[in-house]
Amino acid sequence: MLSLIKGIWTVLKHSIRKRETILYPEEKPNLYPRWRGRIILSRDPDGEERCVACYLCAAACPVDCIALQATQDEHGRRYPEFFRINFSRCIFCGFCEEACPTYAIQLTNDFEMGEYYRHNFVYEKDHLLISGPGKYPGYNFYRVAGVSVGGKDKGEAENEEPPVDIHSLMP
Amino acid sequence: MNEPERSIIILYLILVGVLLTAAGLIWLERRLLGLWQDRYGPNRAGRFGSLQVAADMIKIFTKEDWIPPFADKPVFVIAPAIIVVTTLLSFAIIPFAPGIEIVNLNIGLLFFLAMSSLSVYSVALAGWASDNKYSLLGGLRAAAQMLGYEVFMGLALAGVIMLAGSFNLREIVEAQRKVWFFIPQFPGLIIFVIAGLAETRRIPFDLPEAENELIAGFHTEYSGMKFGMFFVGEYMGVTLISALIATLFFGGWLGPLLPPLCWMIIKTFVFICGFILVRASLPRLRYDQLLSFGWKLMLPLALLNVVATGAIILAAS
Numbered sequence: 001m002l003s004l005i006k007g008i009w010t011v012l013k014h015s016i017r018k019r020e021t022i023l024y025p026e027e028k029p030n031l032y033p034r035w036r037g038r039i040i041l042s043r044d045p046d047g048e049e050r051c052v053a054c055y056l057c058a059a060a061c062p063v064d065c066i067a068l069q070a071t072q073d074e075h076g077r078r079y080p081e082f083f084r085i086n087f088s089r090c091i092f093c094g095f096c097e098e099a100c101p102t103y104a105i106q107l108t109n110d111f112e113m114g115e116y117y118r119h120n121f122v123y124e125k126d127h128l129l130i131s132g133p134g135k136y137p138g139y140n141f142y143r144v145a146g147v148s149v150g151g152k153d154k155g156e157a158e159n160e161e162p163p164v165d166i167h168s169l170m171p
Numbered sequence: 172m173n174e175p176e177r178s179i180i181i182l183y184l185i186l187v188g189v190l191l192t193a194a195g196l197i198w199l200e201r202r203l204l205g206l207w208q209d210r211y212g213p214n215r216a217g218r219f220g221s222l223q224v225a226a227d228m229i230k231i232f233t234k235e236d237w238i239p240p241f242a243d244k245p246v247f248v249i250a251p252a253i254i255v256v257t258t259l260l261s262f263a264i265i266p267f268a269p270g271i272e273i274v275n276l277n278i279g280l281l282f283f284l285a286m287s288s289l290s291v292y293s294v295a296l297a298g299w300a301s302d303n304k305y306s307l308l309g310g311l312r313a314a315a316q317m318l319g320y321e322v323f324m325g326l327a328l329a330g331v332i333m334l335a336g337s338f339n340l341r342e343i344v345e346a347q348r349k350v351w352f353f354i355p356q357f358p359g360l361i362i363f364v365i366a367g368l369a370e371t372r373r374i375p376f377d378l379p380e381a382e383n384e385l386i387a388g389f390h391t392e393y394s395g396m397k398f399g400m401f402f403v404g405e406y407m408g409v410t411l412i413s414a415l416i417a418t419l420f421f422g423g424w425l426g427p428l429l430p431p432l433c434w435m436i437i438k439t440f441v442f443i444c445g446f447i448l449v450r451a452s453l454p455r456l457r458y459d460q461l462l463s464f465g466w467k468l469m470l471p472l473a474l475l476n477v478v479a480t481g482a483i484i485l486a487a488s
Contacts, residue, residue, distance in 0.1 A: 007453065011448060011452035017209050020209045020210060021209075021210045
């Protein structure tokens with residue numbers, strides 16, 4: 001019986017507590033840097049698309065909401081011909097960002113994506129592609145990757161050893 | 172103004188007042204529950220969400236009012252009306268202030284007890300007519316619970332009746348001029364509050380509609396305004412029991428400075444908030460606990476209270 005009264009008293013004390021609710025549209029919630037919101041495609045510092053259309057994000061996606069088609073430019077640099085994310089399926093798990101070898105696909109702090117029509121949730125490449133490098137400002141995949149592309153040969157990347165001469169017997 | 176006109180005006184004022192209070196309680200309860208759970212509750216429609224009631228009303232009136240094909244139609248329709256009618260009838264005997272009451276019955280309390288006994292038909296018939304096992308279980312539980320709690324509710328009031336020497340609510344209030352009855356009748360007050368909670372089927376005694384075991388109990392099959400009648404009936408019941416606690420134990424309209432009607436309204440309002448506070452804090456009982464609590468603890472206590480009050484009155488005279 002005493003415990004009942006104690007319980008009621010505890011609840012009554014909450015009358016003067018601060019309320020936990022964040023009154024959303026007027027008051028914005030505090031989002032942390034690693035918040036997983038709207039997905040974007042970033043560019044490297046030279047302004048080129050980072051995405052190399054490796055399909056790893058599409059493979060990692062548990063709900064299959066990413067669709068893309070790889071193609072190449074005249075220098076042999078791969079890029080997606082189209083890149084499509086269906087946000088009505090996306091669960092914002094961030095696996096695509098983890099899978100991406102070039103930091104191209106990134107999840108941002110934006111979550112206000114409400115739409116009146118379901119088909120408006122399908123974002124094409126020009127909706128996804130932003131003009132900056134996103135969370136990794138200095139990173140340029142082709143500058144550090146050991147692949148030859150567009151006037152840069154093997155071994156010319158930053159911190160890269162010259163290619164091994166496979167015909168030499170020297171250690 | 173002559174007498175019949177005056178009483179008709181009072182009748183309509185009380186009717187409208189009670190219905191508005193019951194509607195407003197829907198909002199008040201949600202706001203208070205929010206306050207005690209550190210959140211806001213409805214705060215979008217109107218100032219502090221006060222238009223929520225209007226929104227709820229529009230919704231509930233325009234909703235499809237569906238009667239299941241397997242239900243016993245006439246009984247199904249009449250069941251929700253019974254609870255509203257009996258609760259509204261009970262308000263007839265409550266003196267809100269000197270002269271502001273609908274009838275001055277000299278068996279007022281008996282009339283209230285009769286009406287609250289009748290209201291069990293509403294719930295039991297609703298559960299029966301729905302032809303749904305969950306509804307039936309809810310109705311059965313309601314019937315057993317009401318029977319158990321009705322008994323000691325009457326006995327809890329016996330002490331008050333002995334002290335006041337009358338069943339007439341106006342005379343009971345007048346008898347509290349010297350001391351409000353919650354002091355000499357404290358056990359009676361506790362027992363009456365518990366019985367009142369059970370009568371209105373509120374948490375912790377809401378077993379007839381326990382949603383995690385019986386979906387919604389006796390009103391599972393109800394929708395639209397028929398459900399609304401049960402809903403409003405419950406809030407009117409809360410208002411009624413609060414008004415009765417104020418009248419029987421806390422001196423009704425008596426109080427310094429403010430006009431009598433103000434005191435009555437303030438007291439009733441405080442007890443309504445108390446009901447909501449109990450709902451915010453206590454969990455639901457188990458069914459067998461509920462019944463054994465009623466029959467094995469509260470009934471003997473109520474009887475003891477009657478015997479002790481009687482002995483003290485005898486000794487004093």
